[in-house]
Amino acid sequence: MQLDEFFVTGEPLIYGGMVSIVLVTSAIIFLLTYLKRWGWLWREWLTTVDHKKIGIMYILSALAMLFRGGVDALMMRVQLAFPNMNFLNSQHYNEIFTTHGTVMIIFMAMPFLVGLMNIIVPLQIGARDFAFPFVNAVSFWSFFFGAMLFNISFVIGGSPDAGWTSYTPLAGAALSPGPGQNFYLMGLQLAGIGTLATGINLMVTILKMRAPGMKMFDMPIFTWSTLVTSFIIIFAFPILTVALALLTIDRIFGSQFFTLTGEGMPMMWANLFWMWGHPEVYIVILPAFGIFSEIIATFARKQLFGYKAMVWSMILIAGLSFLVWVHHFFTMGAGALVNSVFSVSTMLIAVPTGVKIFNWLATLYKSRIQMTTAMMWSLAFIPSFVIGGVTGVMLGMAAADYQFHNSYFLIAHFHYVLIAGTVFACFAGLVYWYPKMFGHKLNERIGKHSFWWFLIGFHVCFFPQYFVGLDGMPRRVFAILPEWMPLNVISTVGAFGMGVGFVIFVYNIYYSYRYSKREEKGDAWDGRTLEWATPTPVPFYNFATLPEINGRDAFLSMKKNNETTFDEERLEPIHMPSNTGQPIIMMAILAFASFALVFEWIGLAVIGLIGTLIMMGIRSFDYDDGYHVEVDEIKKIERSARGL
Amino acid sequence: MSTHELKTGPLEYRTQEGQMSILGFWIFLGAEVVLFSTLFATYAVLFGRTADAPVPADLFEPGITLVMTFLLLTSSFTCGLAIHQMRAGSLKGLITWLVITLGLGLGFLGFEIYEFIHYAHEGATLQSSSFWSAFFVLAGTHGVHVTLGIGWAVLLIIQLVKRGLTPVTSRKVFVISLYWHFLDVIWIFIFTSVYLIGMVV
């Protein structure tokens, strides 16, 4: 293979990307060397099995991916602003909307939420770590290397260009030769393994590691949403694993699953993809519901209204999410009966969702709303999401969907639910739990600036898209007609408003790191749930003594009774897992194998797979079962942390 | 992360780690069920789409698949005997029955490889049509699982020899026994819905 086939050539924008990658990488390497931080990085972060540190790494990676996906979005909006724009050519535009979608769903939304779950769920249930801390580290590194593999495609080999849905036959070997689609397949496969493992890990953690006395219906609602989400992950992700594997075998080894030759069935891809893909939507929205519920209850200074209804509606949504996948392709001609059934099942999801919306509103009734930044993100979610929700019901009406399908009406709808739902929740959750993670709050004034920029930008960007969709503008076109221009200009302006909001948000992280007051107690917001019972910074073992729980809002009742979770009488040595470099090494080798497979270098891929198996063997023989923290040391840590 | 160890009950269930690992593995098997269901569904959808390649009824032979089924079912039984020996505290019995289980598993694999090569000679390969792609990937995925299971069990036998029966080793053995029975169940579905139906239709 020639070097100019290996690297992507001929695009000034991509050369720019290459240069900035080289510059940033060298700057990081230089800084680490200059500050003599390599050892620190390895010991404290790369080899950690601590759920809180892994969570932080998830969130940092997700923010980086949000930046990447956001830049893609802005480039698309520039190209679409005017009918005569020639900022991107057709091929480049196709690559960019493909990576935008994939990055945002797989490498931004999910890891961001998984990061929050990582940090918060064990704290909320009074556990010292995940059930399987080693597996948790493996999950993170598989996501991380999957994301890296996907992201280097734009400088090496060429980006995938068949859309994030990667429909066959377009995405098959015949119509899309070359490594681009392979990057998509291998990147998602690698990250998907990690997600599945996280799902199992979280489920066992929640089922088996709750503090003594905490019944299922006493769990904080975010933990409930995580449990339901992990259930969806466990039953949906294997479908994606199979779909990706079949298409990989198609492309690399010449099988005929989704091909036009050999009586393959291209439409089976759409079915398999959405049998995973629709539950996936709920994987990213249910945790968001959980986050909003926590924040609204906290800052309304009031119990969540209808806790049980909230839980049951999540369970119902999770069940229904597996029964609606056909609504993504009503226009395939499956017949009136099939379309009718899936139309009705789709609209039924509106019922539990509506119940949740009314419960949030009822939580606000007779409350005392404190307008913190986290609360503003959560409040803004309600009306914005309702717009996304009602248009979702309209899309669910199959006969009307024939006109909405593949148009900007659809684009507007899913950005309304995914941004107002998931992205707002990520921001809200990060702001809310930030003091728990980093020991200081984010600045509220700057936070509100970023909120207003982002919120207004969001509505200005996406509201017009409903109308331009009804005017016949299909998705994924790189050139617009003159009659669609006014609405598209508005939309582009809004997109840049969101960009400003994001920049302010990131600046706020820096600003608060420099200037925010450090937290002295653990309870930054006068919280209700157990994560606020820990001191800040949270000791690596989380809870010195496990609290006895009886009822919801455990920490609130503790505060009323003047109790803490810390009981010096009951201290015992704590057993903790050791740090290990195995997860990162194992996943790096697997990433190498995946990279080789992308370029169809079978020999190297086999070597990489064998290397991964050897690493698993080494793990099997590894009987290091951690170490104990002695009582005296716990006492010392707790006393200084709690100022006793 | 407690270190408390129960004094009664099966060895593998005595620590919280042991209990959690076994529950985690059950959930993992749930995910595996979905994985194989997807492959079965794919196979069902593509059934009959053989294009120019031979049809399954011409290639599938009752004899060899019956032998394979017999080998794997027996290995599941011997695997159960191994666990029985483990519960009885007999390390030697456990290892003996595990080795027999692996021998039967290897026999199964040998026949499967022979079968695949035979089909390829007759003109039915992964590439020849979507039906045959689905067949080879479904049966092959099961075969790869059996192979990995054998490699995994060999590692465990070495650990058993080195360390004897502890809560950790017995938990590992118990988990692999779950895995092995699971593969057996999957095979029964492959035998009936792929081979038997394929021979008749």
Add this chain to the structure above:
Amino acid sequence: MKHMTKNKWFSFFLIGAVMLLSGCNQLVVFDPKGPVAQSQKDLIMYSLIFMMIIVVVVFVLFAFMVYKFRDRPNRKSSDYDPDIHGNTMIEIIWTVIPLAIVIALSIPTVQTIYDLEKPSAEGTDEEPLVIYATSADWKWFFSYPEQNIETVNYLHIPTGRDIEFRLSSADSMAALWIPALGGQKYNMAGMETVLYLQADEPGVYDGRNSNFNGEGFAKQTFKVHAESKEQFEDWVQSIQIEKPALTQEQYDTLLEPGLTNTMAFSSTHLQWVDHGTNEGRDYSIERHEDAYGKLLHLENINKSNQPQEVGE
């Protein structure tokens, strides 16, 4: 700041309502030119009423809650009750009402779904006009088997008569969408889907492929010329007389991925291949296997790449 929260939402809502009411009649989906698009518009309008009610109710409740219960000095203590945990009656009510709305939406939806699967003039003497619409990267072939003519990238139809589109594709999946006449359906290789549309008013409408299928996707468009039955007959005759027959050789060349101008022929490609059958599914792949990887380097403004509209 706190006042702004409420006002902002209210103004968004107002802007939205104004845009909706003023813009409706210009938007192509809301300006139907045939019975199919009309029934879809009716369904959308019907659903919009419910959606507007839901939006208004939620927004009003939301604004009320946020305004009334915000934390401020001198609030009545009776306005704060942190221990309300639920109310079965009210929870039942707001489960039943959405359910009722879903039922109210389902009935006309299912009815319309079934209606759209058959021609609007079913039961009368007039048979629908059959047109095979075949997509190939990135162009449209319209074959009129009864008239034995074929057009590329443009379409003529008579008004007031059902058109039965038989959709298929030579390679990638596409979707035929003429928003002024009604919703879309997929074109897939190796199978045939049927889409009924009809134009009531004469005019020239935009049609396109709406399902992304690669580099030339944005340019895979066509014009639909709806005209009276007499004019349509005249047009058919002129094509039959003036245009050459389509040869298989020329057709194979046209199938090669790329953009083409509008064309017309006095015979159809159906005589040697129907891509909607199992036999026709790999016809194009077999002939142009290596052409699909080539880039067109399609720029937005590049006259040589643009398909030109040729007179009717």
